[in-house]
Amino acid sequence: MESFGTRLHRAITDRGPLCVGIDPHPGLLARWGLADDVQGLDRFTRTVVEALGDRVAVVKPQSAFFERFGSRGVAILESTIRQLRDAGSLVLLDVKRGDIGSTVSAYASAYLDPSSPLYVDAVTASPYLGVGSLAPMFELAAEHGGGVFVLALTSNPEGAAVQQARTADGRTVAQTVIDEISQLNRGATPLGSFGLVVGATIGDTGHDLSGVGGPLLAPGLGAQGAGAADLRTVFGSSLASVLPSYSREVLSAGPDVAALRAAADRVLVDCRAVLPAR
Numbered sequence: 524m525e526s527f528g529t530r531l532h533r534a535i536t537d538r539g540p541l542c543v544g545i546d547p548h549p550g551l552l553a554r555w556g557l558a559d560d561v562q563g564l565d566r567f568t569r570t571v572v573e574a575l576g577d578r579v580a581v582v583k584p585q586s587a588f589f590e591r592f593g594s595r596g597v598a599i600l601e602s603t604i605r606q607l608r609d610a611g612s613l614v615l616l617d618v619k620r621g622d623i624g625s626t627v628s629a630y631a632s633a634y635l636d637p638s639s640p641l642y643v644d645a646v647t648a649s650p651y652l653g654v655g656s657l658a659p660m661f662e663l664a665a666e667h668g669g670g671v672f673v674l675a676l677t678s679n680p681e682g683a684a685v686q687q688a689r690t691a692d693g694r695t696v697a698q699t700v701i702d703e704i705s706q707l708n709r710g711a712t713p714l715g716s717f718g719l720v721v722g723a724t725i726g727d728t729g730h731d732l733s734g735v736g737g738p739l740l741a742p743g744l745g746a747q748g749a750g751a752a753d754l755r756t757v758f759g760s761s762l763a764s765v766l767p768s769y770s771r772e773v774l775s776a777g778p779d780v781a782a783l784r785a786a787a788d789r790v791l792v793d794c795r796a797v798l799p800a801r
């Protein structure tokens with residue numbers, strides 16, 4: 524079976540280095556002329572799938588915006604995941620899960636076991652119960668060709684106080700996460716299946732990302748203020764591994780399908796101007 528890293532590498536080669544998030548904020552639903560209810564959610568997500576499912580490498584539904592509608596929202600998330608997979612994009616579910624290992628096993632089953640209704644290509648995970656506690660996710664991902672993106676240096680301003688705090692050996696908390704994920708990817712070609720989340724907003728923090736060997740998901744572009752040019756400052760010599768991620772910047776072009784496609788094409792052009800050719 525092909526690894527997630529191999530599948531992601533191919534998707535990026537074929538479709539370009541871009542992840543677009545599905546974040547149906549109440550304000551976006553209103554802007555699209557949709558009600559803030561499950562019907563509005565369903566129409567919103569179907570439109571994004573129609574516009575982008577067959578042209579963007581990775582689509583990242585934000586679970587929170589589906590969960591807020593309870594079981595009917597989660598049913599729409601399940602359906603959205605199926606539609607995206609049918610359309611050919613990789614699905615990265617942004618759920619930022621993390622817990623003690625025995626509970627992480629259940630999260631792994633929920634998202635990374637092909638028999639689950641919420642099965643996706645990759646998930647986001649939080650390392651703040653220790654990177655080792657995420658082992659059941661790493662193991663199930665490896666078994667079924669899935670991927671895990673672990674939070675390292677998040678795009679929000681509050682993140683730095685925790686993530687850039689120093690540990691007893693002098694490394695930052697983020698660098699310990701970076702180093703552990705690098706170990707997991709060792710020897711993987713063309714790309715490892717275990718990624719990191721590093722916000723495009725954080726500036727030059729001096730962290731060493733050169734040995735990660737896996738994808739570096741870069742949210743914070745567009746609505747949070749970072750632009751494609753900031754990728755150079757944040758990622759330096761690791762730009763070749765960056766997967767830029769935009770949600771509101773693209774989604775606000777809707778509900779017109781052609782306008783959504785044009786917005787995704789535009790941000791991809793911006794990113795290609797900065798990232799090395801892949």
Ligand SMILES: O=c1ccn([C@@H]2O[C@H](COP(=O)(O)O)[C@@H](O)[C@H]2O)c(=O)[nH]1
Nearest residue numbers: 585677678722742743746747769770771
């Ligand atoms: O550090 C992080 C990690 C995750 N996110 C998520 O990405 C999108 C960003 O949406 P925009 O509309 O492009 O701002 C959202 O789902 C966040 O939860 C992040 O922003 N930063």
